[in-house]
Amino acid sequence: MKLKEMPDEELFTRGHTACAGCGAAIAARNLIKVLGKDTVAVTPACCLLIFSATYPLVAWKIPFHHVAFENTAACATGIKRALKVRGKDDTTVMGIAGDGGTADIGIQALSGAAERNEDILYVMYDNEAYMNTGIQRSGSTPFGAWTTTTPVGKVKAGKANFKKDMPQIMMAHNVPYVATASVGHIQDFINKFEKAKKIKGFRYIQVYTPCPTGWRHDTSKTIEICKLAVDTGMWTLYESENGKVTINRKPKMTPVQEYLKLQGRFRHMTEADIKKLQDWVTKKWQADEKYAQCKSA
């Protein structure tokens, strides 16, 4: 499906209360257009739940479910199995959670569901911190980033650890489909959700979704930051289909500083720290490229 062929009907409607420039809202609106009406979604306690389903209002025109924080994959499993019992095995079941709900507290249930190859689509919208609770550090927060639990203090400033590599963890589960996507690369995004919709078994898509509030960037810069994330190598766009890995867009290896300078969360970083991050990015890209080459057939 081409972008211009996307249906006009909104299944994630106006009136939701996401911040201006919210990457997660852009993801929600577009992915559900691709997945269509015959979809049931489950989300943990996260921004998405609050801005799309606070009683008595709801932005979704599909069945929408919330249970707790760490169990999105287990809940998606329950929905899928029950739909199967009810003869609705063709319905797409999507779990959609942030990076905290996925890479940290939700990873156990996620790993279990992936290992069982449950017929569900799991979407991680990666805004690189616990945004709903007020910008706390997660395993997915990049090195150096300010958050409210990695504050810029006199002795320490920003996150001391590097971002957890969730796509690699999910690929190691040998599931039918794993991909990364970005709301700034919408055709690639559409292609991946379209593909995932058609595949049976466990599917995982990790979407890069900037958060102007938490990243301290201008709300008009969301897409520009997405593009820079890919160009610098901070975000690798790739996919694994039954173990065959394809890089969807090669980075230009733009210096990482170009990416950092648009976001207040990196403002305090020293030259030494920026170099440390640059080295990490370079190595990460090399590793991803090598991995893709090894898994190209």
Added chain:
Amino acid sequence: MVKKVVTGNYAAAYGSMRARVRCVAAYPITPQTFIVEHISEFVNNGEMDCEYVEVESEHSAMSTCVSASATGVRTFTATSSQGLALMHEILPIASGMRLPVVMAVVNRAIAAPINIWVEHNDIMPERDSGWIQVFCDNNQEVQDMVLQAFKIAEDKRVALPMTVGLDAFILSHTVEPVDLMDQEAADKFLPKYVPPGPILDPDDPAVVGVFTPPEYMMECRWNQDKAPKVIEEVNAAFAKQFGRNHGGMIDPYMVDDADVVLITLGTASSTAHEVVDDMRKEGKKVGLVKLRFWRPYPTAQLRKIAEKAKAVGVFDRAVSYGVAGPSFIEFRNAAYGLTVPTMNFIGGLGGRDVSLADIRFMYERLLEAAKTGKVRREITWMGTRGVEQ
């Protein structure tokens, strides 16, 4: 009807099969494991048409059950002790969403010290989870209550999840003759599943689990009052069809003319039953209340009994540290304002044996209080080293 000699765990698994459960998500834990093993065997042998999900934890077991139930199918699971504790977070979500999930809970001690034998301290922290909770004292009751649990839980006037409790090893691993019901009889008692509330359905989209602001919260919290009526109705219907009456909220024995009454939960009831028979032969007017439903609690019924008795004792296989046994605390609330002497006996923790002599000791103490009007010791730790009786 086929009478077979089976364990309590088999009885629970068999009951879930006869209830035509369509989704089970479960995780192994001693001494519950046989329940999920039996269910897996039923499923793999084609005897049970059910989605069996081998989840990676009890937390996911309950989460999967909640979502399967929210999607409109009859759902069952089983756990014990630490597993129940791991589910804790999700339990009030099942009840808050008014989902009729049924769960067998093999009551086992909670760590530390780690111990796999019977105790009720695992389920007591779940008292306020919004689940209906019943305790069984024989394997027949276990099978029958699994079937009854679905009928109670799925009633539109109730629409709440329910646990069926069985004491670790004493029931879970001990064989007893059980009338295993046939499918036709089970179907007659428990018709095809109709979800009591809205479900997740692409043909009729709804939100299940909406974020709820303060102005709607009180109304959501208010509601469990109709369950006792349904529990009695279901018990009566079951007794009529199967000829087995396990009692409704409570099962009183020799209480009408009793001077003293002992209240028990779970398998201590059968032991106490024997002691009552023995002591009655000696001319002692002792009575027994098998407290079956822990939630909702039969406050009015127990108060009525307390009004007539000269002394009432409560046996607890659990303790609320710094106060007394949970069942005793609850009873004292029911008996508030009455002058009847009351006593708490705490024993059988971590599977320590509760003998006929132990129960007789409790009755003797109660008879003494009835005679003198004085309570020698309000809380007695039964047979505990270093503690005066």
